[in-house]
Amino acid sequence: MSCKSCSTGGCGTRGLTEKASGCQNNGACGTGGCNKMNVFDWLSDMDVPVMKRFDVVEVKFKGGRKEYFRNINQLDLHTGDYVVCEMASGYHIGSVSLQGDLVRLQMVKKKVANDENLKSIYRVATPRDLEKHEQSIARDLTTMYRARELVKDLKLNMKLSDVEFQSDNTKATFYYSADERVDFRELIKVLAGEFKARIEMRQISLRQEAGRLGGIGACGRELCCSTWLTDFKNITTSAARYQNLSLNPTKLSGQCGRLKCCLxxxxxxxxxxxxxxxHVDAPLQTQKGKAHLQKTDIFKKIMWFGYENDSTTWHPISLENVNRILSLNAKGQKPVSLEVLEIEELVSLLPAPGINSDLAKMDKKFSSRDRDQQQSGNRNRNKKKKGGGNAGGNNPANNAKPTNNPPKGGGEKK
Known part of the structure; x- marks a missing residue:
């Protein structure tokens, strides 16, 4: 059975069968629909007895949300299996995303305590459980549309982005984002009365909202926050300045409206x-005039300068020459011009005489041969244009006048 997240129909769980159907990857096919917050279990091929495995399993739910549950019944689980998990009220169905000692490392990273507060896994989901789970998923979209209408009627300054029903349909979690504190007590009463479920309102940031909804970034790939990025670090405009990027908000902002995480x-x-x-905080002083810094190529170690009276011409200067000019300006001296330094740098880049002379001869040989072939081709084309062909008005045979002389060896028949 598939993961119900993509159109391939075969990138989901093992379910109750021994082998997965379709791409045989148990939810890790990487097609873009079922790899949300996916991880690579590089210890999966280790043959460890079930009794000696770490008894905590990582389970993934809708939107890439992950929680940890204890495998108290020592179930033989595989990545992608749907399991019925214990919740504060009722149960919920999720897919196994990670197990073994890697779960222990993830718990230490996320500071999750391995104590009696961890809830348990009841069983592997049966076809009846999965059918009920699909019915609860089908309610999410229509519920979100109706909830948005209620938010608009109550004139609340909030944005509902997603809804997640628990598999037993006893609880519904509404994810929203807002710029300020929102009093949604009346909204909860209306939602609970209309959908007959326990309502939980959970506020998320704009980055988390983009991660839950997903999408394609400007780079053409899926959003990092919806595929692998879990920690949202602070991003400032100084990161763009260090990289010489244009401070254009439309180019630096992601789909969440904040600065891109890839900065x-x-x-x-x-x-x-x-x-x-x-660090050039003042224009360079030359005898020709003042030269202002226009651009810096950080990795090629080249700085472009332009004169005040000529803004269209930039002169590339190496870091060594820039430091030399700065030291001269500090002493009150001025170089002749930037063009002289630019010519010196170009000369220094030329190969020394005698180096690669055989390659130079070979290039000269082939270049002369190509030139001769091109000239001969041009001469042939010119001849064809002047001489014409068998058909057309330029053929002299076609323009010849007819004569009354009969052909040799023949005459009129009597």
């Missing part, structure tokens, strides 16, 4: 590369 991915690399870049 922090390469920030440390840029900061490390910027250690060698001199």
């Amino acid at each position: 922090n991915y390469e920030l440390e690399t840029y900061i490390d590369a910027l250690k060698d870049i001199p």
Whole structure:
């Protein structure tokens, strides 16, 4: 049976059978629909007896939410299996996402205590349990639309983003985002009376909302917050300044409306590369005039400067020459111009005489041969244009005048 999250129909759980159907990956096919907050169990091939395994299992629910439950019945579980889990009121069905010693490490990372407060796994979900679970999932969308209408009628300044019904239909969790504190007591009464379930309102941030809903980012891939990113670190505009990015909010903001999380991915690399870049807080003084910094290529170690009276021409200067000009300006001296330094740098990049001379001869040989072939081709084309072909008005044979002389060896028949 599939995970009901994508159109492949075969990337879900083992269920009650021995082998998974479809792609045989038990919920980790990576098609984009069933890999939400997925993890790779690199210890899954270790043959550990069931009795000696770590008895806590990580279970994933709708929206990538994960919780930890104790396998008190020592069930033989596999990644992707749907299990019936204990809840504060009733039960809920989720899929096994991780088990074994990796769960112990995740609990330490997330600071989850391994004590008696952990709830238990009742059993592997039966077909009847899964059918009831699908019915509860089918209620989520219609309930969210109706709840949004009620929020609009009550004039509450909040945004409902998702609804999750418990598998036994005794509880419904409404996820919302708001900029300020919201008094939703009246809303809870109306929702409880209409849907006949226990209502829980859970406020989430805009980043968490984007992670639950998912989507495609500007890079063409699924959002990081909906596939693997769990810790949302603080992101400032200084990260964009370090990377010489344009401070355009429409380009720097993600689908959540906040600065993109990927601005922090390469920030440390840029900061490390910027250690060698001199800080130019004033224009460079040359005999030709003042040169202002226009652009810096951090990894190529090149800085572009332009004169005040010529904003269209930029001169690439190496870091060594920039430091030399700064030291000269500090002493009150001025170089002739930036063009002289630019020519010196271009000359320094040329190969020394005698180096790779055989390659230079080979390039000259083939370039001359290509040039001769091109010239001969041009001459042939010119001849065809002048001489014409067998058909057309340019053929002299076609333009010849007819004569009355009979052909040789023949005459009129009598």
